[in-house]
Structure formats: structure tokens, C-alpha cells
Amino acid sequence: LRAASANAVLNANYLRVLLDDHYALPYPRAVMHEVVFSGSRQRHASDVRTYDIAKRLIDFGIHPPTVYFPLIVEEALMIEPTETESREALDEFCDTLLAIAREAREHPELLHEAPARTRIGRLDETGAARKPVLRWQPD
Numbered sequence: 001l002r003a004a005s006a007n008a009v010l011n012a013n014y015l016r017v018l019l020d021d022h023y024a025l026p027y028p029r030a031v032m033h034e035v036v037f038s039g040s041r042q043r044h045a046s047d048v049r050t051y052d053i054a055k056r057l058i059d060f061g062i063h064p065p066t067v068y069f070p071l072i073v074e075e076a077l078m079i080e081p082t083e084t085e086s087r088e089a090l091d092e093f094c095d096t097l098l099a100i101a102r103e104a105r106e107h108p109e110l111l112h113e114a115p116a117r118t119r120i121g122r123l124d125e126t127g128a129a130r131k132p133v134l135r136w137q138p139d
Contacts, residue, residue, distance in 0.1 A: 007083035008033040011090060015079055018094045022101040026073050039075035042111075048104040050075040052111035056103070059117045060096045 009032055016025065016035040023037040039050035054064035054077075066078040081090060103110050115121060 004083040005033070008081070011081035011083065011085055012079070014087075014090055015081060015094060018091075019097055022098055023077065034078055034080040036070065036073055037077045037079070038073050039077055042101065042104040043075050046104055046108040048108050048111045050077050052108075052114060053077065053097075053100055053104070055122065056100050056111045056114040057096065058115040060099075062093065062096060 012031050012033055012035045016031055019025075019035075019037060020028070023042075024040045026036065026038050039048070039053055042048040042053065043050075050067045054067045057064045065080065066076075068076050069078055070076055081093075100111065110116075113121075
């Protein structure tokens with residue numbers, strides 16, 4: 001258990017160091033098992049929101065991390081790498097986030113339209129929250 005916890009902390013700090021120059025780090029210090037970035041740089045530079053970054057990760061086959069939490073961090077992007085993630089997997093994840101940061105600067109429309117490689121694009125989340133369909137209904 002001690003080794004697993006140490007690996008989770010190591011993985012989170014590894015990501016913190018690799019991504020620090022490209023995503024805002026509201027609390028620039030060593031972290032525990034999770035690291036919280038902010039998409040505020042991307043939002044202020046090219047109106048790319050954390051939500052756009054999360055949707056773009058889907059195009060790369062990566063399930064997005066928690067977004068907009070904690071609430072005290074503007075455009076929060078909370079990444080919790082587990083203790084079982086390999087260095088190769090972490091590097092691939094970082095490379096993807098670095099590519100997305102580059103796209104946010106050079107081609108923000110790619111992020112605004114993401115996900116582009118899925119059968120269904122962006123859902124109407126406001127409509128889904130206001131009029132939820134809680135069970136399947138045949139047409």
C-alpha cells in the first residue's frame with residue numbers, strides 16, 4: 001500500500017513537471033496523488049475552454065480527466081494518474097496534452113469542434129440537464 005501510494009504521488013508530480021510550461025498551474029508546488037492545472041492560458045489566448053480540451057482528448061482515444069473541479073480553480077483540469085500507470089502511458093498522455101496546447105494556439109477551431117472522431121459529437125448538455133431522459137424509449 002505504501003509503494004502504491006508513493007507511485008501515485010510520483011506519477012502526479014511527473015505530470016506536473018512535464019506540463020507546467022504549457023498549462024497554468026495555480027498551485028506551483030509538489031502535489032499528492034492528483035495535480036490540478038488550469039486551462040486559463042488557453043482560454044485567455046484563444047477562447048479555448050477546459051471543456052474543449054477535454055473533448056479533444058476523446059479524439060486521441062483518451063478519457064478526459066475531471067474538469068471544472070475544484071471550483072476554486074478557474075478552468076480546472078484535475079488529473080489523477082493512478083499508481084499503475086506506466087511511464088510510457090504518462091508520456092503518451094503528456095504528449096497528447098502538449099499537442100492539444102499547440103492546437104489551442106495554432107488551430108483553436110479544432111478544439112471548439114471536438115470531438116470530431118466519434119459517432120456523436122457534442123451533446124446538448126443544458127437540454128439533457130433540463131429534460132433528462134432516464135430510460136431507453138423505442139422510437
